[in-house]
Amino acid sequence: MITLFNRKKLWLDSAPEEAARVWSALEQAGISYELKTLRNHSTFGRNFRANRGYRDFQGGIRHSDMADRMCYTYVIYVRRRDFERARGLLE
Numbered sequence: 001m002i003t004l005f006n007r008k009k010l011w012l013d014s015a016p017e018e019a020a021r022v023w024s025a026l027e028q029a030g031i032s033y034e035l036k037t038l039r040n041h042s043t044f045g046r047n048f049r050a051n052r053g054y055r056d057f058q059g060g061i062r063h064s065d066m067a068d069r070m071c072y073t074y075v076i077y078v079r080r081r082d083f084e085r086a087r088g089l090l091e
Contacts, residue, residue: 002034007077010086014040019074025089031082040071 010033011022019035026033078086 002032002077002079006079007034008080008083009075010078010083011076011090012073014071014073016074019076022076022090026078026086029085029089031078031086034077036075036077038073038075040073
């Protein structure tokens with residue numbers, strides 16, 4: 001089991017394809033990992049900016065054009081004892 005006390009950050013990025021490549025390599029090698037997905041924008045802030053942009057252009061622009069795309073950051077942790085082996089897989 002990976003806990004806060006025995007883990008080490010192996011990888012951090014916002015590309016979902018790269019995250020899938022990393023965790024697939026870890027699974028094939030039999031290395032336990034933990035994946036955390038973090039949102040970069042709150043829903044409130046995203047909608048606030050979109051509505052403000054919509055009002056500023058007096059309806060001449062679509063709401064969806066002003067809304068930021070939801071962006072995520074992926075963090076992959078492994079056990080400290082597996083870190084060197086896992087890092088070797090990524091190189």
